[in-house]
Structures are given as C-alpha cells and as structure tokens.
C-alpha cells in the first residue's frame with residue numbers, strides 16, 4: 001500500500017478482481033504466486049495436465065508429493081494458493097481449453113494471463129479476449145529465452161488508447177508457427193530462472209491492469225535471453241494493424257474453429273492427450289469397475305488412473321479427456337483410448 005499508485009483504492013480493486021490463468025506450468029506457477037500474494041480476490045486456474053517429477057525443476061507451486069500422487073496441476077495450484085491465503089477464491093479447472101469453452105472462461109474474468117506451451121491455444125485466447133473486450137497478457141518461454149506482451153486491443157476504447165497503439169497478438173505475430181517448426185520445451189528444455197522472470201513481467205502487467213492502473217502497463221514486446229544475457233523492449237505504439245484478421249477485421253478464426261484434431265502429443269513427456277469425439281460426462285467409478293478385468297484402476301482427484309496392456313498407462317478425466325502415457329504415437333494413444341475408454 002505504500003507503493004505509489006497502489007493505495008486503498010487499488011487494493012480494493014485487486015480484491016474485487018478475477019484473473020484467469022490458462023496453463024499452470026512454469027510460467028503459470030510464477031504468475032499465480034505473485035497474483036495471489038498481491039491480493040487478487042479470485043483466481044481461475046486452468047490446466048489439463050498432471051504434476052510429474054520432471055516439472056519440479058521449474059514449476060514452483062508444486063512439491064514432491066504432488067508429483068508422486070500425479071495430482072492435476074490446476075488442483076495442486078489451487079491448494080497451494082489457498083494455503084498462501086485462505087480468503088482468496090481459487091477455482092481449479094482441469095480442462096483442455098478449446099473453442100467450445102474459451103469464451104465462457106474468458107468472459108468470466110477481468111484479465112487473462114497466458115501460461116501456455118502452445119500457440120494455437122494462445123491465439124484462441126487472443127481471439128476470445130479481443131472479441132469479449134478483455135485484457136490479455138501473453139507470456140512464453142523456451143530454453144533460455146522468453147517474451148511477454150500485454151494485449152490491450154479488447155480494452156483500448158475503454159482505456160482511451162488509440163487502436164493503432166493497442167495491437168493484439170496477431171498484429172505482431174500474424175500466424176501460428178507450423179507444427180514441427182520452432183523449439184518446444186520437449187526439444188530445447190527450459191531454464192528455471194527465465195520462466196520466473198517472464199512470469200513476473202506478465203504478472204506485473206496483470207496486477208497493474210486489475211488495480212486500475214493501465215497507465216502503468218509496459219506497452220511493449222518485452223524479451224529476455226539468459227544465454228546471451230540480453231533484455232529487449234520493443235514499444236507497441238503504432239503496431240496495431242487495420243488489416244489484422246483478429247482486432248482489425250474482427251474475424252475470430254480460432255474462436256470459430258472446430259476441434260480438428262483429437263490427439264495432442266504432450267510437450268516434454270512420453271504421453272499423448274486424447275479428447276472425446278463429442279462432449280461427454282463419464283462416470284469414473286463405473287468405468288473403473290468395467291476395467292477391473294484389465295488391472296487395478298484408482299479414482300482420485302477427479303480422474304481414473306491405471307496401467308493398460310502395451311506398457312502404457314491411462315488417466316481418464318470426467319469430461320472424457322484422457323492422457324495416455326508410455327507412447328508419443330497418437331495412433332497408439334487413440335487406439336488405447338478407443339479400446340479402454342470407448343470412442
């Protein structure tokens with residue numbers, strides 16, 4: 001409260017505000033910890049994955065017991081945040097963010113923070129934020145490098161910013177990098193300190209926005225390289241493009257897209273995520289009983305887990321989504337899903 005600009009009024013705004021953090025990996029953990037301790041009243045924490053031992057090198061909200069239990073990240077992050085501040089409302093959401101649920105999640109918050117490891121979902125959030133008039137803070141990191149950028153295109157009018165000075169993500173990066181191009185945490189690794197720095201830069205912009213101090217936001221594409229030991233800042237003034245598909249033409253291509261591919265190889269792990277062909281609600285206890293002849297399955301933390309033939313393991317969530325471990329072959333994962341969960 002002693003800090004200039006963050007007195008009583010700003011503190012009241014923070015307490016009444018809601019941040020949606022999509023992706024509770026390394027970047028998400030860094031940002032969530034700062035948002036919680038800054039007094040943001042409500043945090044909606046979204047992640048589709050579970051904690052694994054190799055995450056602990058950089059994902060600062062989790063401990064060994066979370067990894068041993070294979071706890072869903074969103075649940076473990078919410079537990080940690082409530083341990084920091086029992087008065088904070090932390091809402092875990094163990095879901096895959098898609099065109100079907102993005103608008104609902106984004107519409108319910110004041111700012112969206114990017115903790116993602118894939119571009120397609122990032123562009124989907126960019127679409128949702130611009131179309132629904134929300135602020136979005138982009139963040140990304142791989143190897144020793146990371147970037148962050150506030151997307152104020154959705155709130156430019158309300159904030160008195162010129163459209164040209166409030167670009168969206170697609171004004172700056174028009175297209176999603178094609179699969180197989182560019183590094184991922186799978187191929188290049190991630191340096192722990194770089195995600196702390198990028199997560200802090202993103203959290204700083206989110207806290208300023210939620211406190212009603214958009215005037216203090218760093219309106220720049222900010223980047224850091226901890227191998228070359230460089231920090232760069234490219235101002236975003238004038239970067240908004242009238243011909244941008246998203247904020248210019250208001251064609252929300254990612255928000256309007258159908259889920260084309262039901263399988264995704266998970267970054268950094270020997271695992272594939274498989275989505276159900278249509279929205280479903282699975283009775284996990286009944287499925288456990290059906291799978292009893294195959295092996296011992298457990299229902300815990302909202303998912304069914306167990307080993308399946310072919311040296312693979314299966315984690316099934318109530319929304320029909322599954323993570324198949326022990327393979328990076330989408331066909332084998334799909335086959336296991338269809339065989340044991342049912343298509």
Ligand SMILES: [Zn+2]
Pocket residue numbers: 153167168169170171172240241244245246247248
């Ligand atoms: Zn744009």
